[in-house]
Amino acid sequence: MTLKSFLAAGAFVAASAVAMPAMAGETLDAVRDRGELRCGVNTGLAGFSNPDSEGNWQGLDVDVCKAIAASILGDPEAVSYTPLTAQQRFTALQSGEVDVLSRNTTWTLTRDTSLGLHFAPITFYDGQGFMVPKDLGVESVHDLSGATICVQPGTTTELNLADFFRANDMDFEPVVIEDFEEVNAAYFAGRCDAYTTDSSGLASVRSTAPDPSAHMILPEIISKEPLGPAVRQGDDEFFNIVKWVVYALIEAEEYGVNSENLEEMRETSENPGIKRLLGAEPGMGEHLDLETDWAYNAIEAVGNYGEIFERNVGPDTDLGLERGINALWTDGGLMYAMPVR
Numbered sequence: 001m002t003l004k005s006f007l008a009a010g011a012f013v014a015a016s017a018v019a020m021p022a023m024a025g026e027t028l029d030a031v032r033d034r035g036e037l038r039c040g041v042n043t044g045l046a047g048f049s050n051p052d053s054e055g056n057w058q059g060l061d062v063d064v065c066k067a068i069a070a071s072i073l074g075d076p077e078a079v080s081y082t083p084l085t086a087q088q089r090f091t092a093l094q095s096g097e098v099d100v101l102s103r104n105t106t107w108t109l110t111r112d113t114s115l116g117l118h119f120a121p122i123t124f125y126d127g128q129g130f131m132v133p134k135d136l137g138v139e140s141v142h143d144l145s146g147a148t149i150c151v152q153p154g155t156t157t158e159l160n161l162a163d164f165f166r167a168n169d170m171d172f173e174p175v176v177i178e179d180f181e182e183v184n185a186a187y188f189a190g191r192c193d194a195y196t197t198d199s200s201g202l203a204s205v206r207s208t209a210p211d212p213s214a215h216m217i218l219p220e221i222i223s224k225e226p227l228g229p230a231v232r233q234g235d236d237e238f239f240n241i242v243k244w245v246v247y248a249l250i251e252a253e254e255y256g257v258n259s260e261n262l263e264e265m266r267e268t269s270e271n272p273g274i275k276r277l278l279g280a281e282p283g284m285g286e287h288l289d290l291e292t293d294w295a296y297n298a299i300e301a302v303g304n305y306g307e308i309f310e311r312n313v314g315p316d317t318d319l320g321l322e323r324g325i326n327a328l329w330t331d332g333g334l335m336y337a338m339p340v341r
Contacts, residue, residue: 025237027099028072028289036078039065040098043083043180046204047313047321048104048124057081060312061102064123064229064246067298068100071245071290076301087154087178090115093232100242102229104198106156111230118239121246122228123305125325125334127221128160129199131206134216136193141220145170147193150183152176157197160223184208198225200313200321207318241288244340248295251277251337252304254328259303262296277340284340295340305335 031037041049041061048059057079066076082098093101094116104126105111107119130149132138141164151158153176165172175192177183184205187195195202199221206212229246231239252258255274257265266278275281278299279292288294302308309326313319327333 025235027232027235027238028241031072031099035073036080037065037069037072037100038080038082038098039068040082040084040089040092040101040103041065042103043085045104045180045201046207047200047317047319048204049081049083049102051081058312060124060308061104061229063302063308063312064102064249065100067249067302068242068245070297070301071248071294072241074291074297076297085154085178085180086152090117093117093230096232099238100229100231104201104227105230106198106225106227107230108156116233117230118233120229120231120239120242121250121337122226122334123246124200124227126198126200126225126227128157128196128223128225129202129221130218131187131195131202131215132193132218133190134214138194138218141218141222142168142170144172144194146172148173148175148191150175150177150187150192150195152180152183152197153178155197156223156225161196164222198227200227200319203313203319203321212318237289241290244288245295245298247337248277248298248340249302249305249308250328250335251340252295252299253306253335254330254337257299257304258307259300262299266296273339273341 041057044050049057049061050059051057065079069079070076082092084092084103089101089103089105092098111117112119130141138144149161149172151161151174175186177186186192188209195205199217202217206215209215229242231242255271255277257274262278265274266280269275272281276284278296279285282292285292285294309323313321315322323333325334327335329336
């Protein structure tokens, strides 16, 4: 074989490898065989994952699960939800009890490298804060030296709390309670002076108080808490699906595609990016071992990222959160989708 023919053969092999469609992994096969996605969620965090009065799960994290199920199975309701405490969540994912963890979980170096997990794109950028009763007369976290503080164990919250008070030469007494409902009850019963967790979580907890106006969230944010879904390492095919479903929801908002106009956009848009996203120009699905309309199904089920945010935690909800850093990058936020192309 001449050098020229050898190089040509090598180029053909390389091109063939790139062009090969994705092969189904173990998790994807299991989801299809059972006809259901198993999703690990919080035991009950309003706005993110919480069952309504009829037992139907709702929230931003829940919508991510529905979008994944819609992209794989064509049915956003083909999901079983497993409520997990902070202590239980990683073991449940590692053991295969759930396929994906969509449960206000912070992406950190140690979790990414030592727990056998892959974190998909961030679905909510957050930071740790503190909530206090207004009648305590506290205006800043720096006024909390010597305070008793409610916190859940097995969380970045617990570690950040200790780091912050140590760095600021302040004393505190932790009231450590694992169960989410119990720690909420302890705070509202006055067992601790303050409650600390992600700021979004504080807004969620305050919304369930007998009198939400009696509690205030202090202005300081003491940490970075990038929250998003996680999957097991070792199954890159399923990781790719979860990753690109999240990106598709964000990119849909970037393109102005939403749950109400996506059919019209698929039929009439001349934008190549929109055509690829919605399957009018086929080819993207095969790289994920999914149907051509994988992203269309996800957006139809739950809307784009902006719709998900506004419906679950936005200004018109009980949580009343502004987009802030969770706005699109074009609006000064951090939400930025890798291109579906």
